[in-house]
Amino acid sequence: MSGSWMTTRAWLLMLPLLVVMVSVIGWPLVDTVRLSFTDAKLVGTEGNFVGFDNYAKMLSGSNFQRTLVTTTWFAVISVAAEMVLGVLAALLLNQQFRGRTLLRALMILPWALPTVVNATLWRLIYNPEYGALNAALTQIGLLDAYRSWLGEPNTALAALIVADCWKNFPLVALIALAALQAVPRDITAASMVDGAGPLARFRFVILPYLVGPLLVALVLRTIEAFKVFDIIWVMTRGGPANSTRTLSILVYQEAFSFQRAGSGASLALIVTLLVTVLAVAYAALVRKAAGSTA
Amino acid sequence: MERKSPLFTVFVYASALLLAIVILAPVLWLFVMSISPAADLSAKPLRWWPQEVDFSRYAMLLSTAENSAGAAFVASLWNSLRIAGMATIAAIALAIPAGWAVSRTPQVGWSLSVVIATYMLPPVALSVPLYMGLAWLGLLNNIFGLALVYLTILAPFTTWLMKSGFDSIPREIESAAMIDGASLFQTLRIITLPLAAPVMATSALFALLLAWDEFFYALLFTSDLRAKTLTVAIADLAGGRVSDYGLIATAGVLAALPPVLIGLVMQRALISGLTSGGVKG
Numbered sequence: 001m002s003g004s005w006m007t008t009r010a011w012l013l014m015l016p017l018l019v020v021m022v023s024v025i026g027w028p029l030v031d032t033v034r035l036s037f038t039d040a041k042l043v044g045t046e047g048n049f050v051g052f053d054n055y056a057k058m059l060s061g062s063n064f065q066r067t068l069v070t071t072t073w074f075a076v077i078s079v080a081a082e083m084v085l086g087v088l089a090a091l092l093l094n095q096q097f098r099g100r101t102l103l104r105a106l107m108i109l110p111w112a113l114p115t116v117v118n119a120t121l122w123r124l125i126y127n128p129e130y131g132a133l134n135a136a137l138t139q140i141g142l143l144d145a146y147r148s149w150l151g152e153p154n155t156a157l158a159a160l161i162v163a164d165c166w167k168n169f170p171l172v173a174l175i176a177l178a179a180l181q182a183v184p185r186d187i188t189a190a191s192m193v194d195g196a197g198p199l200a201r202f203r204f205v206i207l208p209y210l211v212g213p214l215l216v217a218l219v220l221r222t223i224e225a226f227k228v229f230d231i232i233w234v235m236t237r238g239g240p241a242n243s244t245r246t247l248s249i250l251v252y253q254e255a256f257s258f259q260r261a262g263s264g265a266s267l268a269l270i271v272t273l274l275v276t277v278l279a280v281a282y283a284a285l286v287r288k289a290a291g292s293t294a
Numbered sequence: 295m296e297r298k299s300p301l302f303t304v305f306v307y308a309s310a311l312l313l314a315i316v317i318l319a320p321v322l323w324l325f326v327m328s329i330s331p332a333a334d335l336s337a338k339p340l341r342w343w344p345q346e347v348d349f350s351r352y353a354m355l356l357s358t359a360e361n362s363a364g365a366a367f368v369a370s371l372w373n374s375l376r377i378a379g380m381a382t383i384a385a386i387a388l389a390i391p392a393g394w395a396v397s398r399t400p401q402v403g404w405s406l407s408v409v410i411a412t413y414m415l416p417p418v419a420l421s422v423p424l425y426m427g428l429a430w431l432g433l434l435n436n437i438f439g440l441a442l443v444y445l446t447i448l449a450p451f452t453t454w455l456m457k458s459g460f461d462s463i464p465r466e467i468e469s470a471a472m473i474d475g476a477s478l479f480q481t482l483r484i485i486t487l488p489l490a491a492p493v494m495a496t497s498a499l500f501a502l503l504l505a506w507d508e509f510f511y512a513l514l515f516t517s518d519l520r521a522k523t524l525t526v527a528i529a530d531l532a533g534g535r536v537s538d539y540g541l542i543a544t545a546g547v548l549a550a551l552p553p554v555l556i557g558l559v560m561q562r563a564l565i566s567g568l569t570s571g572g573v574k575g
Contacts, residue, residue: 009478010399013391017453018405020388024424024446025412031423042425089313095306103310105561106317112557113321114507116525117546120532121324124539132323135340166320174564227416230509234529248510251418256514261422268418279414 036266042259054266063242063250064267070157071246075225078161078168082221083214085165086172091202093173094180104177107170115167119234122163126150126235150236153243160244164231172217179213180206212286219282226275247271324550327543328352335539351544367545369519370527373437377523378505380441385448385501386456386494393456394482398465406457409450417510420446428515435521443511447504452497459493460486496563503553524549 036054040047058064093104110118125132128148137143149159183206191205229248232238238245238253245253251271255264298306327335328351330344357364396406424443425434433439463486471481487494512523528549531542557564 006399007401010395010402013395014402014405017388017392017409017449020445020449021409021412024443025409025415025420028420028423028427029412029415031426032419035422042422043429092306092309092313097303097306097310099310099314103314103317105558106314108557108561108564109317109321109554112503112554113550114525114553116507116509116528117324117550120528120542120546121320123532124327124543125320125323127539130336130340130539132340135338139339166316170317223414227418229417230525233509233513234532237533248416248418251421252514255418255422256425261426264418265422268416268422271416272419275414275416 032265032268035261036263036269038262040261042255042261042264047262050262054263055270058263058267058270064270066242067245067247067250070244071226071228074157074161074164074228074244074246075222078164079218079221079225081161081165082169082172083218085169086217087176087210087214089169089173090176090180093177104174107173110167110170111174113167115230116234118163118167119231122159122166123150123235126159151240153241156236156240156244160232160235163235164225164228167231168221172214172221175213175217176210179210183209215282215286219279219286222282223275223279226278227271247274324543324546327540328547330540332538332540348540351538351541352548355541355544355548363541366519367527367548370522370524371548373516373519373521374506374524377437377441377444377521378502380438381444381448381505382498382501384441385445385452386498388445388449389452389456389497390487390490390494392453394460394486396453396457397460398468406453410454412446413450417446421511421514424511425514434515435517437521440512440515440521440523443515444505444508447508448501451504452501455497455500456490456493459490459497463489496560499556499560499563503556506553 035047037049037051038047039045039050039054089107093100093107113121126149128134128146128151131146131149133149134143134146138146147155149155188201188205191201196204227248228246229252232244232246232249233252236244238249247267248271251264251268254260254267258264326343329347329349330341331346331348334341334344354362355364355367358368359365392406396403428434428436428439428443431439433442467485467489468481471485472478476484507525508523509525509529512526513529516522516526528542528545531545536542
C-alpha cells in the first residue's frame with residue numbers, strides 16, 4: 001500500500017474528531033479573539049469594534065491585578081504543598097509495613113471525590129456555627145471562640161488551599177510512588193554499602209528517578225491551579241471582600257454576571273496567554289530534566 | 295535486606311496512622327453527617343457520633359414525590375447520568391478511528407498533539423462563544439447541548455488513551471489478517487477492537503468520571519431541572535438556605551459513590567495510566 005494512500009486514509013479516519021474539535025474548541029477560541037476587540041454584550045447587541053480598549057481597561061484595572069496576585073498565591077502555595085506532601089506520602093508508602101496496600105487504596109478516595117463534593121464537604125467542615133473544625137479545635141483547647149474560616153479575608157484563602165491540597169496531594173503521591181518503585185533495589189543497596197546516609201541517598205539515588213514524573217505532575221497541577229474555578233465558586237464565590245477571587249472567577253463575573261462578553265473575552269484571553277506561557281516554560285523544563293537524567 | 299531500627303518502625307507506623315487519619319477523617323465525617331439527626335449536628339459541643347443512626351435523608355433524596363427535595367435531586371442525578379453517558383459514547387466513537395489512525399500513521403500525529411494541547415486551555419476561553427452558539431442552536435439548558443460541550447474535555451483525552459492502547463497492539467497481527475484477505479474494516483472489527491477492549495473500557499470509565507465531575511460548563515449552560523447536573527444541584531444545596539447540613543452531606547455521599555467505586559475498582563489501571571502519562575508527557 002502506498003504511503004500517500006495511508007496518509008489520506010488516516011486523515012479520513014481522523015475527520016470526525018477534527019470536525020467536532022474545530023466546532024467546539026477551534027471556532028469558540030477564534031470567536032473569543034474576535035469578541036475581545038468588541039464591546040459585545042452576552043445577550044442582544046453584536047457590539048462594535050473597539051480595538052484594544054478591553055485589554056487596556058482590564059490590564060490597568062485594580063481588579064485584574066489583585067486577582068492575578070490571589071491566583072498566583074493560590075497556585076504557588078497549593079501546588080508546593082501538594083508536591084511536598086505527595087513526595088512524603090510516597091516515601092512512606094514505599095516502606096514495608098502492615099496495611100500498606102489498604103492505605104495505598106485509600107489514597108484514591110480524595111482523588112475520586114467529585115470536586116464539588118469536596119468543596120461542599122470542606123465548606124461544612126469550616127462552617128462558622130456548626131463546623132467540625134471549630135468544634136474540634138475548641139474541644140481540644142486550641143481555640144477560644146468559633147471562627148468564620150471562610151468569612152474572614154485573612155483565613156479564607158488559606159482554608160481553600162487546605163481543601164484543595166487534601167484533594168490533590170494523593171494524586172502526586174501515587175505518581176511519585178510509581179516512580180519510586182522504578183528505582184532498582186540494588187542501586188539503593190549499593191549506595192548504602194558505600195556509606196550514603198538517608199539524606200544523601202534521597203538526593204543522589206532516589207531524586208533523579210522522581211524528577212521527571214514530578215515535573216510532569218507539577219506542570220499539570222500548576223496549570224490546573226491557575227485555572228481554578230469550581231472549588232472557589234462552591235466554597236466562597238470569590239469572597240469575602242473578593243479576597244479569594246481568582247482569574248477564572250473574575251472572567252465569569254465579567255462575562256456572565258455583568259454580561260460584558262467583550263471585556264470578559266479579553267480577560268479570558270489574557271488568562272489563556274498566562275497559562276500558555278506557564279505550559280511552554282514547563283515543557284522546556286521537563287525536556288531539560290529528561291535530558292539530564294536519561 | 296536492610297535492618298531497620300525499632301525506632302524507625304515506630305516512626306513508619308505512626309506516620310502511616312497519621313496519613314490514614316488525614317485521608318479518612320473528612321470522608322468519614324461526610325458520611326457521619328449524612329446519618330446524624332439534625333439536632334446532633336447543631337449541638338454544642340458537637341456530637342461526633344449520632345445518638346441514633348438516621349438513614350431517612352437517603353430515602354428522602356431518592357424519593358420521586360412531586361416537588362420534594364428528592365424529585366429535584368433524582369432529576370439532576372438522571373441528567374448527570376444521561377449527559378455523562380452520551381458524551382462518553384460520542385467521545386469513544388470519535389477516539390477509536392482517530393486513535394487508530396494516529397497509532398498506525400505517525401505522519402498525522404501532529405494533529406492529535408494540537409488537539410491535546412487544547413486540553414490546557416482554560417474553559418473560560420471558550421465559554422462565551424459556546425454560550426452564544428448554544429443559545430443560537432436552542433441548546434441552552436439542554437442535555438444534548440451540554441453533552442456536546444463536554445466533548446471539548448472528553449474527546450482529546452480518550453483519543454490520547456486509545457492511541458496509546460493501539461500502540462501496544464502489534465501491527466503485524468493486522469497485516470497478517472489483511473494478507474489473508476480481510477478488508478480494513480473486518481480487520482479492525484475482528485482483530486484489533488477485541489484486543490483494544492480493555493483500553494476502551496478504561497478510557498470510557500475515565501471519560502465518565504470527567505463528565506460526572508464537571509461543574510463550570512454545567513453551571514453556565516443549564517438553568518433548571520430539565521438539564522441541571524448533579525454537581526450544580528449540590529452547589530445549589532451548599533450555597534442555598536438549607537438548614538439541615540445532613541441533607542447536603544447526604545447529597546454529597548450519593549454523588550461521590552459512583553466515582554469512588556469506579557476509582558477503587560480501577561486503581562491499577564488508574565495508576566498505570568498516570569505513570570504512563572508521566573513518562574510520555
